[in-house]
Amino acid sequence: MITKLTSIKTVIAKIIADLDLKEDDMRISDIRSWCGEAIEKIGAFTQFIPKVSGQDGTPITKLCGYQASLPCDLHQLHQVAYSFNCDGPWFPMRKATGSFAVWGHGKCCCNCDCYDELGHKKECRHNNCCEHCDPNMIVQEDTMVNLVVDMIGNIDKTEALELLNTNQNLRTIISNLINERTYNDGFNTANPSGGLQYSIKPGFIMCNVPSGYLKLSYSAIPTDEDGYTLIPDLTSYTEAIYWYVTMKLKYPEYLNGKLNREVYYDIRRSWNFYRNQAYAEALMPNEDGMESIKNNWNKIVPEFRDHNTFYSHTGERQIIYNANERY
Incomplete structure (x- = not known):
């Protein structure tokens, strides 16, 4: 170790x-x-050393024109997460497997360089250009209000709108959920039901969404x-x-x-x-590492959806009630 x-x-x-x-x-x-x-x-x-873009001084990866530059110190890419906001919530992406999984034209949708190589916003020379690149612009207010009414029930649209305006966390979650469904259905022309996907070309990561933010989990040479x-x-x-x-x-x-x-x-x-x-x-793992390995190997029911939680629960002990009960 x-x-x-x-x-x-x-x-x-x-x-x-x-x-x-x-x-x-x-x-x-x-x-x-x-x-x-x-x-x-x-x-x-x-x-x-493990690194995550957007943490510990590593710049967040800004996606624009379906692509983003990979970090210069990247040695091996492990996992990619996508968000419509720079602070999440984050949705897991998977490596594209389609034969035609190439997206976009590699340029900003408003034809200007809104962000530098490190993902920092630059002064824009065009009026409102970055608004056209902002993925949050596709969510309409009435759409979120209707969804809140359906979720909570027993409230009218006025109360739902007040709840959205006073609870920023709820607004962010609702907005991202709607954005994810809209992007998956509207932008992934190669595979409309394939979810969030990415592919790699030298120096760049290509995604099936035109803009947003990427959190990259990767290894770097210290x-x-x-x-x-x-x-x-x-x-x-x-x-x-x-x-x-x-x-x-x-x-x-x-x-x-x-x-x-x-x-x-x-x-x-x-x-x-x-x-x-x-x-x-x-x-060679230490005792704590061996405990996670033991828990992973001694599971009755295989966990096929670990990718959705970024494998954070893979090493936990599996508890299943009535596992030996016959029906």
């Missing part, structure tokens, strides 16, 4: 000391690149203040990266016949050994 991170500067210092490198022989740029390669080849997902990669503070990681860089440094000597084959193969075996050890150590 990974609990702390350290900079690859410690690995670089170990390489310089153990290989007795001189200052003129230090290939810092190459070593940094090889350290990144070693981390990628170890491949444990816990070695990356770096320190100088841009050096942070690695797990585990001896196995330090040794694995050290032997990988050593293997890269010694390969030209082996290729030119200046290094004995057995010596080079011993370096390769050391890299493979510590790589496997680092991978296993990074994925």
Whole structure:
């Protein structure tokens, strides 16, 4: 289990000391690149830091013209949620599977750049242009009033309107529910009943809704203040990266016949050994993690709708009353 991170500067210092490198022989740029390669080849997902757009200083992802730019530090995308408001509520999206799942023209519907690359609103040169991109504009007041009357009952439209005006939380929920149904029915021309979907093209995420906000759950490679990669503070990681860089440094000597084959193969075996050890150590759960795994594996009834709750209840203990009762 990974609990702390350290900079690859410690690995670089170990390489310089153990290989007795001189200052003129230090290939810092190459070593940094090889350290990144070693981390990628170890491949444990816990070695990356989890990030969510819109939280902890990460900019919210603004969707405009059916598409949005992916974060520059994104390593692997895990899950995507959609909302008509920047503060939710959020609806789960799924990866598009249709053969014609390509949407939009990639431009703002009012032909102006309302938001910058980080999703921050810019000063607009066109009058009311951003109102045409605002997904909340499609909800009419009388539609929400009628829905509140049907939901609560025993109230007239005047009371329903007063309730909407005094309860902002209720207005937001009603507006988003109507928006979700309107978008699913009206904009998804490739698959009208497919729900909220997205697809990925290099650098961009494409959605079947023209505008709104996206919350991206993804993994990023951590770096320190100088841009050096942070690695797990585990001896196995330090040794694995050290032997990988050593293997890269010694390969030209082996290729030119200046290094004995057995010596080079011993370096390769050391890299493979510590790589496997680092991978296993990074994925080893603690007692709390094993409890969630136990609860997930010991369920009588499979839970097929975990995606709707963003898998937040997957590790909970399942309680079913009268499970053995026969009908």
